[in-house]
Amino acid sequence: MAALDHAAPTVTALQAPWLRRAWEPLRALRGRDAHAILLHGAAGIGKKALALEFAAALLCEQPRADGTACGACSGCRLHAAGNHPDLRVVVPDSLARLRPLPASEGADEDAPVPAAEGGADEAGGERKEKRASREILIEQVRALFDFAHVATHRGGLRAIVVAPAEALNAPAANALLKLLEEPAPGTVFVLASDALDQVLPTIRSRCSLLRVPAPTWDEAQAWLAQQGVADAAEALAANGGAPWPALDAGEEAEAAAQLRQLFVGLLAQGPRLSAEEVAARVPRTLDTGSALRVLARWGWDLAAAQSAGVVRYHRTHAAAILRLASTASLAAVVRWLDEISRHQRSAKHPLNARLVLEAAMFGYLDLWRESQARS
Ligand SMILES: [Zn+2]
Numbered sequence: 001m002a003a004l005d006h007a008a009p010t011v012t013a014l015q016a017p018w019l020r021r022a023w024e025p026l027r028a029l030r031g032r033d034a035h036a037i038l039l040h041g042a043a044g045i046g047k048k049a050l051a052l053e054f055a056a057a058l059l060c061e062q063p064r065a066d067g068t069a070c071g072a073c074s075g076c077r078l079h080a081a082g083n084h085p086d087l088r089v090v091v092p093d094s095l096a097r098l099r100p101l102p103a104s105e106g107a108d109e110d111a112p113v114p115a116a117e118g119g120a121d122e123a124g125g126e127r128k129e130k131r132a133s134r135e136i137l138i139e140q141v142r143a144l145f146d147f148a149h150v151a152t153h154r155g156g157l158r159a160i161v162v163a164p165a166e167a168l169n170a171p172a173a174n175a176l177l178k179l180l181e182e183p184a185p186g187t188v189f190v191l192a193s194d195a196l197d198q199v200l201p202t203i204r205s206r207c208s209l210l211r212v213p214a215p216t217w218d219e220a221q222a223w224l225a226q227q228g229v230a231d232a233a234e235a236l237a238a239n240g241g242a243p244w245p246a247l248d249a250g251e252e253a254e255a256a257a258q259l260r261q262l263f264v265g266l267l268a269q270g271p272r273l274s275a276e277e278v279a280a281r282v283p284r285t286l287d288t289g290s291a292l293r294v295l296a297r298w299g300w301d302l303a304a305a306q307s308a309g310v311v312r313y314h315r316t317h318a319a320a321i322l323r324l325a326s327t328a329s330l331a332a333v334v335r336w337l338d339e340i341s342r343h344q345r346s347a348k349h350p351l352n353a354r355l356v357l358e359a360a361m362f363g364y365l366d367l368w369r370e371s372q373a374r375s
Pocket of ligand 1 (some may be wrong): 059060063069074075076194
């Protein structure tokens with residue numbers, strides 16, 4: 001079962017003022033004992049994050065006066081770790097691994113990553129990589145039947161988040177309908193949808209509907225800036241005014257910048273760089289494509305420095321690149337660039353990410369070994 005994404009949101013949805021406006025109506029629905037709530041509204045405004053926040057509040061063992069999760073009790077800690085046994089989050093496989101797991105404060109980097117239900121072995125991971133479905137499939141919903149009909153682990157409610165609800169394919173939607181028609185006591189469903197008209201009408205009619213308001217442009221921009229997105233206006237415009245994808249893009253850009261800095265720092269050492277340092281500093285998981293692109297650009301700079309005395313990509317490191325270029329052979333650099341592009345073609349498999357990068361970095365060290373051997 002690779003369908004359950006336990007990853008908790010990295011951003012507190014209720015810090016977004018427009019989502020905060022939906023909180024009281026959401027609580028009121030729950031106060032009227034709604035057992036299935038369908039959040040709908042514009043795409044990319046954070047409905048799924050709100051659904052997860054609401055689920056956190058339902059599972060919180062000491063909620064605050066305003067009904068929000070306390071963030072400190074055992075239930076909240078399990079939720080934050082993406083590990084609450086009474087929560088299921090059902091998303092299409094194609095979205096399940098989109099966000100990295102949150103690096104909670106003080107978390108041990110070596111702590112086991114909460115696996116998807118049923119264990120995500122390597123073969124399963126590979127399968128998922130190849131055929132990640134954009135639909136929510138019937139197996140994912142069937143897996144909820146047992147979950148919904150055994151006693152809860154922590155004696156409280158049980159929450160099921162389904163997003164986006166329009167991604168349920170027909171068999172999955174019909175299976176979910178059965179669950180909604182005969183709700184197990186203590187079970188709360190929170191569905192989110194960008195496209196209400198694409199949700200099975202019988203599912204819609206079983207749910208209490210709540211429209212989540214969209215932010216104003218200024219509100220979304222101010223919120224993005226608060227979250228640390230460098231150019232909030234630009235990020236928002238690039239994502240058509242949708243703050244959540246803009247935030248994701250900002251986080252990706254930040255991660256890419258850190259990766260670039262790390263590799264440039266290693267590459268700039270040239271022959272002084274040791275294999276031990278490469279092994280110690282190449283991260284265990286990384287975006288192979290971005291990292292290889294950094295290496296390739298560094299290689300092109302070396303080659304251009306050797307052949308024409310110019311540095312195009314890493315101008316702030318021009319002096320170091322010109323110095324390094326004077327001690328490695330052009331033929332060796334060109335061979336290394338070939339090696340990089342070979343890795344780029346075969347680097348689709350994320351499990352090999354670190355091996356690929358280490359191999360490419362060791363190849364870089366050989367640039368000087370060859371010229372030293374010859375001289
Ligand atoms: Zn709590």
